[in-house]
Amino acid sequence: MILESIHSPADLKALDAEQLEVLAQEMRDLIVESVTTHGGHLGSNLGVVELTLALHRVFDSPDDIILWDTGHQAYPHKIVTGRTGGFDTLRQAGGMSGYPSRSESEHDWIENSHASTVLSWAYGLAVAQASPQGDGRRVVAVIGDGSMTGGMAFEGLNNLGHSGRDCIIVLNDNGRSYAPTVSKLGESLVKIRNNPVYMRRQAKLEKVLAEMPVVGGRLERGLEATKAAIRELWEPTAFFEALGVRYAGPFDGHDIPALEEALRNAAEMSGGPQVIHVLTQKGRGYGPAENDPIKRLHDTSEAKPGSYTAAFTEAIVKEGEARPELVAITAAMPDSTGLLPFAERFPGRMFDVGIAEQHAVTAAAGMAMGGLRPVVAVYSTFLTRAFDQVNLDVGLHEQPVVFCLDRAGITGDDGPSHHGVLDMVLLTKVPGMTVFAPSSYQELGQMLHDALEITTGPCAIRWAKTAARQVADHEVGHGLQGRRLRSGDELCIISVGKMLDAAEAAAEMLAADGVSVTLWDARVVKPLDPAMLADAGRHPYVVTVEDGLRDGGVGMAVADRLCELTVGRPEPRVRVLGVPAAYIPHGKPDAILAELGLDAAGVFASAVSLMAADHPHGASV
Numbered sequence: 001m002i003l004e005s006i007h008s009p010a011d012l013k014a015l016d017a018e019q020l021e022v023l024a025q026e027m028r029d030l031i032v033e034s035v036t037t038h039g040g041h042l043g044s045n046l047g048v049v050e051l052t053l054a055l056h057r058v059f060d061s062p063d064d065i066i067l068w069d070t071g072h073q074a075y076p077h078k079i080v081t082g083r084t085g086g087f088d089t090l091r092q093a094g095g096m097s098g099y100p101s102r103s104e105s106e107h108d109w110i111e112n113s114h115a116s117t118v119l120s121w122a123y124g125l126a127v128a129q130a131s132p133q134g135d136g137r138r139v140v141a142v143i144g145d146g147s148m149t150g151g152m153a154f155e156g157l158n159n160l161g162h163s164g165r166d167c168i169i170v171l172n173d174n175g176r177s178y179a180p181t182v183s184k185l186g187e188s189l190v191k192i193r194n195n196p197v198y199m200r201r202q203a204k205l206e207k208v209l210a211e212m213p214v215v216g217g218r219l220e221r222g223l224e225a226t227k228a229a230i231r232e233l234w235e236p237t238a239f240f241e242a243l244g245v246r247y248a249g250p251f252d253g254h255d256i257p258a259l260e261e262a263l264r265n266a267a268e269m270s271g272g273p274q275v276i277h278v279l280t281q282k283g284r285g286y287g288p289a290e291n292d293p294i295k296r297l298h299d300t301s302e303a304k305p306g307s308y309t310a311a312f313t314e315a316i317v318k319e320g321e322a323r324p325e326l327v328a329i330t331a332a333m334p335d336s337t338g339l340l341p342f343a344e345r346f347p348g349r350m351f352d353v354g355i356a357e358q359h360a361v362t363a364a365a366g367m368a369m370g371g372l373r374p375v376v377a378v379y380s381t382f383l384t385r386a387f388d389q390v391n392l393d394v395g396l397h398e399q400p401v402v403f404c405l406d407r408a409g410i411t412g413d414d415g416p417s418h419h420g421v422l423d424m425v426l427l428t429k430v431p432g433m434t435v436f437a438p439s440s441y442q443e444l445g446q447m448l449h450d451a452l453e454i455t456t457g458p459c460a461i462r463w464a465k466t467a468a469r470q471v472a473d474h475e476v477g478h479g480l481q482g483r484r485l486r487s488g489d490e491l492c493i494i495s496v497g498k499m500l501d502a503a504e505a506a507a508e509m510l511a512a513d514g515v516s517v518t519l520w521d522a523r524v525v526k527p528l529d530p531a532m533l534a535d536a537g538r539h540p541y542v543v544t545v546e547d548g549l550r551d552g553g554v555g556m557a558v559a560d561r562l563c564e565l566t567v568g569r570p571e572p573r574v575r576v577l578g579v580p581a582a583y584i585p586h587g588k589p590d591a592i593l594a595e596l597g598l599d600a601a602g603v604f605a606s607a608v609s610l611m612a613a614d615h616p617h618g619a620s621v
Contacts, residue, residue, distance in 0.1 A: 004084075024053065042286070092587075099113040116150025164271070168263070333352075378403075423460070433457065436461040491541045506604040541611050
């Protein structure tokens with residue numbers, strides 16, 4: 001196999017066209033096998049195989065800085081930079097990350113797993129490389145797979161064009177961003193404009209015209225007008241060039257020789273940023289991906305029966321039947337968040353705004369202000385990109401937007417960028433915000449209903465990626481009240497969301513050891529249930545358990561309230577269990593939670609340690 005001989009980008013440069021074609025297929029086979037076994041991103045990586053080979057044959061990574069956005073299209077890049085063996089451990093604990101990783105390779109400059117940021121990285125690196133402290137490295141930014149739908153991408157593009165910094169931007173257009181018409185004349189113009197010899201001659205001509213006496217300025221303006229008219233007619237350049245970014249393309253993203261020519265020509269040019277527009281097919285070379293019209297097998301995740309996501313799907317369709325004013329908004333994830341059945345059932349009531357969380361949130365505020373009831377469905381980790389809008393556009397304006405946050409807590413295989421551990425810390429600080437945390441499939445449906453009944457301000461419901469607990473009707477809470485599952489006198493455990501399973505198992509273990517235990521499912525973490533707090537305050541010991549950040553989280557709020565409620569009488573000793581303020585590597589969620597002491601054994605051990613302390617009436621958090 002040719003693949004076995006590829007240990008660095010330098011090994012690519014001796015291959016001929018036939019060998020490159022064979023290598024491309026071997027790379028696709030490896031990606032399909034690895035993702036099928038370990039999960040991960042499939043379609044986007046299959047689409048950039050030839051582009052990756054061309055990039056690494058033209059440029060000299062890591063001396064040339066190659067940046068990827070989104071990072072989930074970097075599997076071929078990992079293969080050609082010596083990490084083929086790592087695919088046996090893709091996204092496994094202690095194994096290879098599913099995104100670029102600075103700790104893995106000198107070829108990975110940024111760990112970019114949240115989309116639309118690469119042009120800002122490119123601008124910053126280009127400024128640094130051109131400075132006296134820089135090394136003069138070339139900067140190449142690959143953006144695509146929908147990343148150009150994000151506002152930050154346009155901010156970076158605008159800044160690059162205004163600054164005139166040298167940077168090569170490769171726009172990987174796989175149908176999730178731009179899709180211009182290609183004509184034969186357009187192809188000819190593309191080749192001309194991407195030819196550095198032509199561009200140098202054009203610059204000389206413009207200089208000669210400008211220096212001609214009397215009519216020089218008029219002739220120069222006439223030439224520019226003619227060029228602009230041709231571009232407007234035959235090429236999609238107007239947008240980029242209006243921002244000061246030279247445009248060339250589109251090029252066939254699966255034609256390696258053509259790609260190499262375009263990239264070499266771009267490398268010879270200087271004098272500012274330039275876009276090389278490349279058309280690729282997401283999922284190329286793998287039948288199931290090519291035949292998937294929605295995602296092109298973007299990844300291998302789906303809403304599994306019995307999951308919290310499935311519960312949300314069921315609930316929002318039910319609420320949509322009863323509330324014609326209900327609409328749903330998502331940021332490029334209508335499938336992963338479970339909204340496709342809603343969209344099919346209620347045409348025109350689901351809005352996918354692309355990878356633009358800030359826009360999604362403020363648009364939702366506008367919809368609410370206009371009388372609609374918007375439900376914003378995104379992953380927990382992505383909502384934090386729009387916290388300013390949540391706080392000031394929704395919260396400050398007291399708009400009844402409902403945020404439905406999937407993948408909250410420890411999510412596992414996608415690593416530190418995808419753990420949803422900030423949402424409770426942030427959202428509970430928004431004035432007027434109500435925050436729900438369901439512990440079961442049935443609770444989620446009840447909470448969505450209750451949230452839609454609140455019209456005085458925003459609400460949020462956050463749930464885990466994992467399977468949902470199934471309960472009977474009498475085990476479902478309602479409104480803003482917590483739910484007590486068992487009552488005792490010595491120790492009170494307050495659990496948040498999915499942590500109820502671990503808390504309940506720990507309570508059983510403690511009871512078997514003779515401890516009198518009370519167990520509460522908090523259900524609503526803002527506002528905290530006064531009855532739950534009053535009941536907790538009568539115990540000498542309290543343990544709180546959550547799968548969000550411990551610092552500034554729900555447990556800390558419980559401890560503060562208990563301190564206020566017990567003035568003048570013995571104060572409970574409180575142990576707050578949660579996620580530490582650290583970047584947690586990828587791994588299986590249950591294994592990570594166990595390492596953090598957030599499984600049944602960990603909760604049990606923490607409770608025993610708390611009760612064994614020497615000062616039973618001293619506050620401890």
